[in-house]
Amino acid sequence: MSYEITGKLVAKFDIIQRSETFKTREFVLEKSEDIGGRVITNYVKFQCVQDKTAMPDRFSIGDEVRVQFNIKGTKWIKDGRENYITNLDAWRMEAVKLGQQDAIPGNAYNDMPPPADVVDDLPF
Template sequence: MSYELTGKLIAKYDTVQRTETFKTREFAVEKIDDVQGRSIVNYAKFQCVQDKTAILDKVNIGDDIKVYFNIKGSKWEKDGKTNYITNLDAWRIEQLLAPNTGNNNNAADTFEPMDNFTAEDDKDDLPF
C-alpha cells in the first residue's frame, strides 16, 4: 500500500553505501497541520534505497514537496530481545509550485512531477 505526505524538505543527507550492493539516503520533511486554530508541527524522516536515492537530487532544502512512500517493517532479535524497526521508504517526490501570483483565480497549489513531460516533448519530425 502506498502513502503520501506533503510538507517542506528540511534536511537531506548523503547517500550511504551500506553493503557492496545496497545503498540508502535519508531526508526529513516538516509537516504543519492546523488543528482547531493551532499549528501542530510534525517531522517525518524518510529513506530512499538503491536507484531511488537519486530522486532527492532535484529538490532543495526549503522546497515544498509531496512524498510518495511505503511503510516497511522488520523484526530484529538478538540476545533474547526482540526489536521492531519501521522505515518510511520514499519512491517518488514531487516539487510543489507556489500558486501563480499573477493569476488571482487560482487559489490551489499545483503539483509539478519531477519527471516532467510536456506536449512539446511528444512532437517529432516523422512524416507519419
C-alpha cells in the same frame, strides 16, 4: 500499500553504502497542520534505497514537495529480545506549487514521459 504526504524539504543527508550492493539515503520533510487553532509541526524522516537515492538531489532545502512512500517494518531477535524498526521508503518525489496541492507538471522524479498523441481510430 502506498501513502503520500506534502511538506517542506528541510534536510537531505549523504548516501550511505550499507554493503557492497545496498545503499540508502535519508531526507526530512516538515509538515505543519492547524489543529483547533493550534499549529502542530512534525518532522518526517524518509529513506530512499538503491537507485532512488538520487531523488532528493533535484530539490533544494525549503522546496514544497509531495512524497509517495511505503511503510516497511522489520523484526529481529537479538540476545533473546524482539526488536522492531519501521522505515518510510520514499519512491517518488515531485515539486508542489506553494499554496496548492497540485504537482507542477514535468517536475516529478522517475515519471514516465507523457504519452505521444494517440489517434483514436476506433469505429465507435
